[in-house]
Amino acid sequence: MAAKDASAESRKGQTGRRSAGKTTRGDGARSREEILAVATDEFAERGLAGARVDDIAERTRTSKRMIYYHFGSKEGLYKAVLERVYSQIRSVETQLDINNIPPIEAMRRIVELTFDYDESHPQFIRLVNVENVNRGQFVGKLVSIRKRYSNIIQLMQTVLDKGIANGQFRADVNAIDVRLVIGALCFFRVSNRYTFGALFDIDLADPQIRTRHRQMIVDAVLRFLRA
Amino acid sequence: MAAKDASAESRKGQTGRRSAGKTTRGDGARSREEILAVATDEFAERGLAGARVDDIAERTRTSKRMIYYHFGSKEGLYKAVLERVYSQIRSVETQLDINNIPPIEAMRRIVELTFDYDESHPQFIRLVNVENVNRGQFVGKLVSIRKRYSNIIQLMQTVLDKGIANGQFRADVNAIDVRLVIGALCFFRVSNRYTFGALFDIDLADPQIRTRHRQMIVDAVLRFLRA
């Protein structure tokens, strides 16, 4: 009578491609990935409650049944989507060789990379929104993610420390605070695009405005940090 | 809390048409308001798709029929909730006599009022999130709201202008940009409380952190504006 938890959930996408080919039978990893891509879109578009398993299945070359085979439940699928989307973030630290850049410049790059990522991944932003409306029920459990984020903070702290050391940055802020400020400014433009846009009659997606805001946010962060 | 009497109240000639009626009558406005209060909570908690008309009705002293009588549909109820919640914002301008305050101080107060409002109305923040996930389908139609927000911008511009005039604020930012920066910094702390908290292992609801961040955000905005 009880719903047994899907043992399938633990399976990872390990199978590995078979030969080349037409996606005939028996490529679990591929169909898993296809389902995830579609589901990411649906959950981002309609939320956890609003997304329809049928619709996800329909947009896939696999069937609804396979969703349950691979992910156990709608919730399980949502978790997998969340995990995937968080782990796909091309993290700042991999794109930035801070050792060779002075701290102000490094910070500018961090802000720009964050800004650009958020602007070019509105779907990710929406999913984060969805998860926050759900009170972060699932994000807390994504252990794999935590580590990555602690790396981000370490990088930030390194840059901060260098700036403090050379007298360019103030000493009374910590990496998480800085991350909060940067995150807020970049995230909000995308996440609140619709309400802010409607209420203040402005199109935040407009390229010109975007460019201006990009500079403005870099500027705001640097002013915030200036010693 | 029980207002089942009300037979007296209805005798004011405004609501019911039929005079006979043995059924105790609650007046319409009251039940409307009660439904809205409950619905606000449900929509904030579960989103548009996730909220249940049955649950809303159950938490009300009225019946499901009344929801449809007053609001026509679930969507109609959601719109009414959105409208109500936006119109309940005790707007900054009503709480601030900027004429008697120097611009820096005025700006500080604006930030603080915004911060305090967001912190004390997480339900509102959640609803804004929900609406953004829905791509602002409904917020655009709330004409009554637009005016109020244009007032906010006017106030902001007035403060800005005074600061620019006396040389304290830089001249190259406009009111909407400032509003964006303030909004982002205050809103994000509440809206992304769960994901940010989980990923960076910090409790943004903690009173000490909140106090510190309040000052930090005021500081960040003033630094941003400084000439």
Next chain:
Amino acid sequence: MAAKDASAESRKGQTGRRSAGKTTRGDGARSREEILAVATDEFAERGLAGARVDDIAERTRTSKRMIYYHFGSKEGLYKAVLERVYSQIRSVETQLDINNIPPIEAMRRIVELTFDYDESHPQFIRLVNVENVNRGQFVGKLVSIRKRYSNIIQLMQTVLDKGIANGQFRADVNAIDVRLVIGALCFFRVSNRYTFGALFDIDLADPQIRTRHRQMIVDAVLRFLRA
């Protein structure tokens, strides 16, 4: 996400008939009862797992939806069926005025009534079987039933005591034991009709055999009790 327990379950069949009429709208008690009758048959025929909610609905003038409205779940319906079928037993004590009958005769009547009830209610027998296969998950919770059964035992004990007192019955058996013996002999003929019949090549439903066994069982019980 969780299945909320049907608040409907508590509702009893109280509504009371409206006027006369064609079972148009709005007779909860009637449709409840109709559902129960059909469900009793389905559960008896196929067990809890084997019964199909769709099939039950189809054999009813109401819809599948109403089953959930009234009973909350398949399991809730099963429980209601179990309760109904146990409470419908025309209990022995209401059909027997033991005060005016000598104990041997009373016991004979008890056995005959039990035998006749079981023989004429194979559906009930099947449901009891089903419940036993389910390890009596639900029967234990039917408090309303317990009382009735303790009455049966009291009646049995009274008869026993009278027989012991007048020296016709042995003194070393108690009412529950007697009930077990009677129950076993009457129940088994019906419950195991198919397997016993197949293995020993006998049709226990045959009226002649039934009549003979009825006498035989009365005889066996009286011999068992004889002082």
Next chain:
Amino acid sequence: MAAKDASAESRKGQTGRRSAGKTTRGDGARSREEILAVATDEFAERGLAGARVDDIAERTRTSKRMIYYHFGSKEGLYKAVLERVYSQIRSVETQLDINNIPPIEAMRRIVELTFDYDESHPQFIRLVNVENVNRGQFVGKLVSIRKRYSNIIQLMQTVLDKGIANGQFRADVNAIDVRLVIGALCFFRVSNRYTFGALFDIDLADPQIRTRHRQMIVDAVLRFLRA
């Protein structure tokens, strides 16, 4: 419902021809037996409709495919389980040399053996219940079983005849009747353990009660047979 398999079933040359093989090979007979053991438990526990092929496979070292390979269908597996469980009964006649025992004593032993078997094989009892709820759809087809049961009856008749001949047993009962009485009294205690226990507030599995009932049932049968 159709048994389309069977081509597999006929291949009884079972053990496995290839000796090399890297995959650890269970030989066919072994995995067949393992599947049957697990399936017996599942069908006894949940009935034909309630048992899950997946669950059975999961509790086995073989795969679901093997179930279909060996048994063709869920129903085929159920039939095999039924056949196995009936054929495993250590039949009374093999344990009793009636030639050297006086009839009363022989009958006592028959009852005791029956009682003990039923008490120690509740799973078997449950399966019989399941089969009776299914109206004995399959038991009738187990030809192999019929013979064994006719042996039981023959043995019973022999004992009866001896008792009748020496004047200890009454002459007006036949072997099947006696078997019914014995079967009912022994079977019911186990099969109706849950409902009887709940309704009469008694734990029929309690060892003390069991011991007492064992004697009681022997006594009841002998009284029933007494000339």
Next chain:
DNA sequence: CATGAATGAGGATTCATTCAT
């Protein structure tokens, strides 16, 4: 205005069974 009953169209989940390898 109010209420219990009702409903059609979904919506999530599960099942026995089969196939390519």
Next chain:
DNA sequence: AATGAATGAATCCTCATTCAT
């Protein structure tokens, strides 16, 4: 002999909405 992946057809259950009274 064995396995992971796949499937179509159910199967249980829920939702927003309406109706008779």
